[in-house]
Amino acid sequence: MLRVSPGSSRTAVTGRYLDGWKVSVAAVPERGKANEEVVRVLAEVLALPKRRIAVVAGRSARTKIVEVDGLTLAAVDAALARACVGPGDD
Numbered sequence: 001m002l003r004v005s006p007g008s009s010r011t012a013v014t015g016r017y018l019d020g021w022k023v024s025v026a027a028v029p030e031r032g033k034a035n036e037e038v039v040r041v042l043a044e045v046l047a048l049p050k051r052r053i054a055v056v057a058g059r060s061a062r063t064k065i066v067e068v069d070g071l072t073l074a075a076v077d078a079a080l081a082r083a084c085v086g087p088g089d090d
Contacts, residue, residue, distance in 0.1 A: 006034035045083040
């Protein structure tokens with residue numbers, strides 16, 4: 001599960017949210033732009049092609065379920081933890 005903050009000053013994995021992750025994206029939540037940015041940043045962090053990542057629930061909500069083809073949940077969690085930047089980290 002992801003909690004997405006669209007329209008942020010930067011795009012990054014920013015911390016934990018319940019049993020998932022918080023992701024801030026610079027894209028605005030219009031015409032799927034924020035969802036595209038979520039897929040792009042996840043593909044970069046997970047070193048996967050974008051076609052292997054899909055938003056499967058919450059397309060118009062801040063809380064999203066994302067499917068990642070080819071990685072275990074533990075591998076995704078570990079990669080997001082490594083990529084996580086806290087507030088003020090650069």
